Amino acid sequence: MEASEFKYLKGLSKVYPNIAKASNEIINLQAILNLPKGTEHFVTDIHGEYEQFHHVLRNGSGAVRRKIDDVFGATITTNEKKALATLIYYPEEKIKIVEAEEADNIDDWYRVTIYRLIQVTKIASAKYTRSKVRKAMSKEFAYIIEELVSERYTQDNKEEFYNGIIDTAIETGMAKQLIIAFCNLIQRLTVDHLHVLGDIYDRGPYPNKIMELLMSHHSVDIQWGNHDIVWMGAAAGQTANIATLLRISAKYGNLPILEESYGINLLPLARFAMKVYADDPCSCFTVGYREDDITNIKDVELDKKMHKAIAIIQFKIEGQIINRRPDFHMEKRNLLDKINLEKKTVTVEGKEYELLDTNFPTIDPKDPYKLSKEEADVMERLKQAFINCEKLQRDVRFLFSKGSLYKVFNDNLLFHGCIPLDKNGKFKKVKLFGKTLSGKELFDTLDNYARLGYYSLDPEEKLKGLDMMWYMWINENSPLFGKDKMTTFERYFIADKATHKEPKNPYYKYINEDETVDMILNEFGLFAEDSHIINGHIPVAFKDGESPVKCHGRVLAIDGGFSKAYQPKTGIAGYTLIYNSFGLRLAAHEPFKSMEQAIINESDIHSDNVLVQRVVKRKRVADTDTGKELKDSIEDLKKLVKAYRQGCISQAE
Template sequence: MKELDVRYLERLSQLYPTIAKASTEIINLQAILNLPKGTEHFLTDIHGEYEAFSHVLKNGSGSVRRKIDDVFGNTMSSRDKQGLATLIYYPREKMDRIKKEEKNIEDWYKITLYRLIEVCKCAASKYTRSKVRKALPPDFAYVIEELITEKAEMTDKESYYNAIVSTIIRIGRAEEFIVALSELIQRLTVDHLHIVGDIYDRGPGPHIIMEKLMEHHSVDIQWGNHDVLWMGAAAGQRGCIANVIRICARYGNLDILEEGYGINLLPLATFAMATYGDDPCECFQLKGEPNYSQTEMLLDIKMHKAMSIIQFKVEGQIIKKNPGFKMESRNLLHHIDYEKGTIEIDGQTYELLDKNFPTIDPKKPYALTKEEEDVMDRLERAFLNCEKLQRHMRFLLSKGGLYKVYNNNLLYHGCVPLKDDGSLKTVRIYGRSYKGKSLYEILESYVRKGFYAVDPKEKERGKDMMWYIWLSENSPLFGKDKMATFERYFLADKETHKEKKNPYYCLLENEKVINGILKEFGLPEEGTHIINGHVPVKSKNGENPIKCNGKVLVIDGGFSRAYQKETGIAGYTLIYNSYGLILAAHEPFESTEAAIEKESDIHSDSTIVKRVAIRKLVGDTDIGKDLKEQIEDLEALLMAYRSGRIAERI
């Protein structure tokens, strides 16, 4: 053996010090390889819709109800099945209501515990006892393991289980036990969760979603452009800060910043009222139907305008500082005729819908006033010093990236920038050329530099790169020729609002192009898929999320309420279990209260994308590859022990 191999095996022998321990681990790993693969769930473009997101996690996109059907078949009514499902999703809340209605609560406890134990057995059946044991709630671990483990040698199993269940009820622990079983079923139903971008913006609770994700037992995240925008804001990048605040103001979600993250917006509010107090700000009306009083609405609208003007100035400064970004065409303030109230774009003159610009000096249109500078200074410090926001961003950095290859699936949020002919588009990043996979990797490295680089110049580049990723036409997370924010606010001509998409979006049915992308990321042409978010699929217009004969799955179906009129549904979940791929299209989620009170679930229509003839095992997955390598290493250790090269540590 080489010296390096011997040193590695010496280290491995510290974990497995004897032949017996190494042999036992090989047997354990080999057993795991022959289990059915765990169920993966893919969600994208959640956009702050925390109630719907939480419910989809709880019901496993219908998987919990399917397990109930598998266990009880026709022996339980549909109403009782739905009641049991609701109990599993919301155990505490549902029991509070049941206790008020149920006359013999002890009988209900007994029946319910037995039903939950059976569902739990079904959910746990595809895992090793070791994995189930790790998922068990500490307070009830031993008892649950006894109840869900078959004991073939026991002659009177019924009386044994009856004794355990009766004791649980007698000593007043039935409710906590029901909660523990329900949460265990939820956990076992979704083995691994993939979030394919855009947790943030538009909806009211991205901070709540982040807390739930941080509690999840197994998750990865492919960053969306909205996520990278918030990451840039947390790193103190002013263009990102301005965009974050403007979007929160536009959707009536300033509470996310003030209450969710404790960021003080009083300096901005004070400035907005002083500067735009008499301005109706007609172009800055809010999206959706925020729960505001008239006074709050007027204040938000003025803050919305104040931050939008600051954003256009700050972005102008970023573009001037970074000529390599090639975004000079997006600097529009110096094209305004402030006396006439018009702007010239691409040789054409347009009248502005709003002509009141009290903070813009026509000679220096991108310079912040003293008051605006003070507002931005204070906001920058607030974002940098917000412990909760920094904690959430560190989680995104640790669990996320711009793309992921997992179990023969390629996951990314937006697009791979292409030329019109379908070939990879070359993009210059700080003087060097990149395309395809290398473009994704250099951009991701700069995101991390924006937080962790020691060199101040590289850290500043990383921060600016997060803004670039948010809105550049060459960004794989955006992929349009412009972000027409200014035009949408100030110009009536709808033609100026159009954002031309990268050719990628027109080539999703072109198998040659898709095969080229798969090859670029090291995947074979057959048996692999691209799983994509970012652009909502207009299901109501007949658009199909399954493209290129099933090789591409665009799973943004309008999880965000802001998109549901456009899509006609309320999001997709892709489920990848041992039998194949299932795409679930969700109806809108009414509310958590309705889910508990009316026992209403999210209705989902499922489409089988791919069904395998032979059930996939753990050995067929990426985890299986790692386990096989571990087995090889342990077998090498066994040989070293038996040859006398390495001594057992007895």
């Protein structure tokens, strides 16, 4: 036995001090390997749509309702199933309504409901060890729930046993709390792990509430999206990201997120905008307020002026980065120096276009990318506000701790955008800071730069990281962007829509070919026949017949328009994906109206489910990443038992 192995087994012996305890753990782990794999839930491009995301989390993209159907079949009515499902999603709120409506018969309702919840809990907990189920229970009711879902009672005494516990719960006034505990447990057990494939932020009004949900979730990972990296860079102090974030928030009428949810003081920007653009109608800088927030609009003209002010600042700061980082190869995107105010035109890629707006009071033609003194003061104040916002810093630290640019999980490759490919469908070679990168190495390097930008104390490393966090948002070689260019300037100032086009990376062309999919999966160490690529980012135009299922099911592009801003294009309100022990199931969701309507009318999100892949043999824990770790642990424990038997390590009594 090598010294390193002996040292490791010696440490392991402190946890399992004798053959009996080590052997018991081997038996326990071996039993876990034979359980069905836990259910994985995939969502992407949430874009601040809190209520819809919250509901999808609670109903497990229809998984809860399927369990109810499995348990009760035709023995209860459709309306009873809807009522039970709504109760499981929103137990506190639904019980209040029932208690008011069924005051005279509430005890009977308690009895029937608890009995039904017991049956659903049994099927939801069937794929887990008793220990794991116990840990998921409310501590207050763990013993009672465990007894109620146990199968150790005979049919003769089971009913009497159930009634005794339920009657006592009713008599002591604890029936409501017991029901809530059951509902929360069912939600918890229905989905074992959540994958968020990026873009939590921007467009919708409540990304902060989504972050709170994610931070309270029992098991989650996040693949950063391009909009997430903007907020992450802003929290680190990257002023180009701060300006971008503010511009997008202004464009979608979401500035209150910053002021009310994160406490970012926007008064310096507002005062500057009102002063510099006082007589400017800012007609090119409209604000896309949401219909459900229309009553909260305070000052449309101010929002438009702030929109323009921060857009001009953004173009200036971006120009500074482009000039500072020739490795980014973005010189063509510097357009402020291509403006001819006398002719009221701008030259883009050699062609001259008439400008829709020619009022640029802060742009110095001799040094167009230099911030005016007032602009610089505004940005410094905003930078300090972002850096010192503890709530934002908490959210961003969570994104770093639970997130990454990609993840390999249970033989699937997860990322937000794309794998940059060249025109021939091969990994695109990208040169950054003197090093040529492609494929997995590009992802790993960019991920590292993002962490340097946020955490590094070295000024040079931090600046590189900060600039790379902007690069990941906007550069054609970024796997988070996946387009040749971002035509923000053209969309504001040029009428010709030909200049607005943003050609997509060849990835989106080649991803339907087996050779390309094999190349990508192999690059990330995946060789299994049933491996998949799962990503979001580009909304799938469902209403035009486009399918999220690519390459006969090997690639799943599941951005279906969670964001209301995209729903007119997609025709639906998002895709989600469920991967359980039986296979992969894709759900296409209709728009979610409100939590209030879901509770009162017992209306779930209508979802069309498609079975993408059904496995020939049911997946077990042994077939998962967790299973691989458990197998390694079993081998280590077997070595420990052998060492005990050979006398290499002494057993404790």
